[in-house]
Amino acid sequence: ETGMFTFDPGFTSTASCESRITYIDGDEGELWYRGYPIEQLAEQSDFMEVCYLLLFGELPTKAEKAKFEWDITHHTMIHEQLHKFYSGFRRDAHPMAVMVGVVGALAAFYHDSTDINDPHQRMVASYRLIAKIPTIAAMAYKYSVGQPFVYPQNDLSYAGNFLKMMFSVPAEEYKVNPILEEAMDLIFILHADHEQNASTSTVRLAGSSGANPFACIAAGIACLWGPAHGGANEACLNMLQEIGTVDRIPEFIARAKDKNDPFRLMGFGHRVYKNFDPRAKVMRATAHKVLKELGVNDPLFDVAMELEKIALEDPYFIDKKLYPNVDFYSGIILKAMGFPTEMFTVLFALARTSGWIAQWKEMIEDPTQRIGRPRQLYTGATKRDYVPVDNR
Numbered sequence: 001e002t003g004m005f006t007f008d009p010g011f012t013s014t015a016s017c018e019s020r021i022t023y024i025d026g027d028e029g030e031l032w033y034r035g036y037p038i039e040q041l042a043e044q045s046d047f048m049e050v051c052y053l054l055l056f057g058e059l060p061t062k063a064e065k066a067k068f069e070w071d072i073t074h075h076t077m078i079h080e081q082l083h084k085f086y087s088g089f090r091r092d093a094h095p096m097a098v099m100v101g102v103v104g105a106l107a108a109f110y111h112d113s114t115d116i117n118d119p120h121q122r123m124v125a126s127y128r129l130i131a132k133i134p135t136i137a138a139m140a141y142k143y144s145v146g147q148p149f150v151y152p153q154n155d156l157s158y159a160g161n162f163l164k165m166m167f168s169v170p171a172e173e174y175k176v177n178p179i180l181e182e183a184m185d186l187i188f189i190l191h192a193d194h195e196q197n198a199s200t201s202t203v204r205l206a207g208s209s210g211a212n213p214f215a216c217i218a219a220g221i222a223c224l225w226g227p228a229h230g231g232a233n234e235a236c237l238n239m240l241q242e243i244g245t246v247d248r249i250p251e252f253i254a255r256a257k258d259k260n261d262p263f264r265l266m267g268f269g270h271r272v273y274k275n276f277d278p279r280a281k282v283m284r285a286t287a288h289k290v291l292k293e294l295g296v297n298d299p300l301f302d303v304a305m306e307l308e309k310i311a312l313e314d315p316y317f318i319d320k321k322l323y324p325n326v327d328f329y330s331g332i333i334l335k336a337m338g339f340p341t342e343m344f345t346v347l348f349a350l351a352r353t354s355g356w357i358a359q360w361k362e363m364i365e366d367p368t369q370r371i372g373r374p375r376q377l378y379t380g381a382t383k384r385d386y387v388p389v390d391n392r
């Protein structure tokens, strides 16, 4: 029952670790956070409570939740000096590049006050990251559109505060739309943690050397950015836009089957889920609700629904066990909510910061934990003598 890394003695190089945080059954399509099924958390919990659950292992009492929310809320501002980091980027820099840079820079601000061997300082670092990541994310967007940064407002919910920092402007009154607030909170819950995926493993590996937690989370953000991982929600929406109309779907299905074509259906397939991604099921229902409530009649959604229908009935995809994953619907909802596609993966990183920091904390607090050191199977040249350049 530890968070330690254990490596196969041989060369199979399967790095694995033990963890008490998240359980996935890829065949049954099960996902639990600390034993609670994601469907129940999506239905009955909220993101702040899920953050507490991931960090501490139990659902909070009313008092514990109120204290946690107060502590997070009162750490949402970032140091004014950090605002200067944004001006170093081009306005059209991808916001994920900005996130890697600014979150990494937090290490410079808090390095001296973060002794990871001190439980209190570990807690402070964890709270600071969960609290500040929405502010940093919203500022990356505001910088890209040339609008003024919006400061956090302490009487708003975590999701509501983020929406206000994203979409409000000084010139107008901004009221948080409760439908968007609920959908945002749900999207954060569904993306919070997911066992030892690529970016979480990156955070654990970086953290196993004793690196500053802010730097470790920056490493996780960098890994998540890839289109095979968290970048898939942006890639999926770009794919739906490229398909454009329902009659062009067969052309893309054929490409996805063509072994000589590197094209893959973005938002489909998963290394672990060989059944429906349970998050996709919840997300699908939310997509319908948000589009209906907002009166959005998005042709992309029609393309998405038809693509899903065709793929689910196609023997190739059934045989390969390719189902829509969490990223298939999230892009459609986020677009309906007004987010630009390049912000989709930023939102994924925002939510996953809670899971990353919970996994980092679990690993650091494991007394048997050692530095991660994946092994390899050497397939290079056999031993040979140096050849001087004149003899080559």
Ligand code: SDX
Pocket (backbone or CB within 6 Å): 193, 194, 196, 197, 198, 227, 228, 229, 230, 232, 256, 257, 263, 264, 265, 266, 267, 268, 269, 270, 271, 272, 320, 322, 325, 326, 327
């Ligand atoms: C996330 O690990 C996590 O938990 C990640 C994540 C999280 O919460 O952290 O769940 C978030 O990253 C979700 C996945 C988002 N990525 C995408 O939607 C990108 C498109 N999907 C693929 O790139 C792919 O499905 C992966 C990367 C997700 C998984 O790739 P694998 O491990 O190679 O998939 P597989 O081994 O199960 O593939 C089986 C077969 C392969 O063909 P063969 O080599 O057996 O002939 O299916 C093919 C794959 O080539 N295949 C696809 C496909 N995905 C897999 N063919 C067409 N389109 C696809 N999307």
